[in-house]
Amino acid sequence: MSDGRANVFVDSDELETMEPATWRLVVETMPRSGAANMAVDQAIAEACAAGDSPPTVRFYAWRPPAVSLGRLQPIADI
Incomplete structure (x- = not known):
């Protein structure tokens, strides 16, 4: 039975041919609303998917405090 979550499998031969990615680190010090953080x-x-941005790790703060759920994460899992 599926719980709605996606499982991604990559063939090991494909891993051997992939180039390492250069990552971008974004550390934001100004808190934003939940809606603003989700929009960013x-x-x-979308920019990463289009090839216009490198993979990104982003650290940020919330004001006011908020809860962020994944697209397929039921609130009952909290």
Whole structure:
């Protein structure tokens, strides 16, 4: 039975031919609302998918405090 979560498998031969990625680190010191943080995350994800941005790790703060759920994460899992 599926719980709605995606499982991604990569063939080991494919891993051997992949080039290492250069990552971008973003550390934001100004807190944003939950909606603003999610909008920035979406823009970064879309830019990465389009090949316009490197893979990105982003650290940020919330104001006011908020809860962020994954797209397929049921609130009952919290």
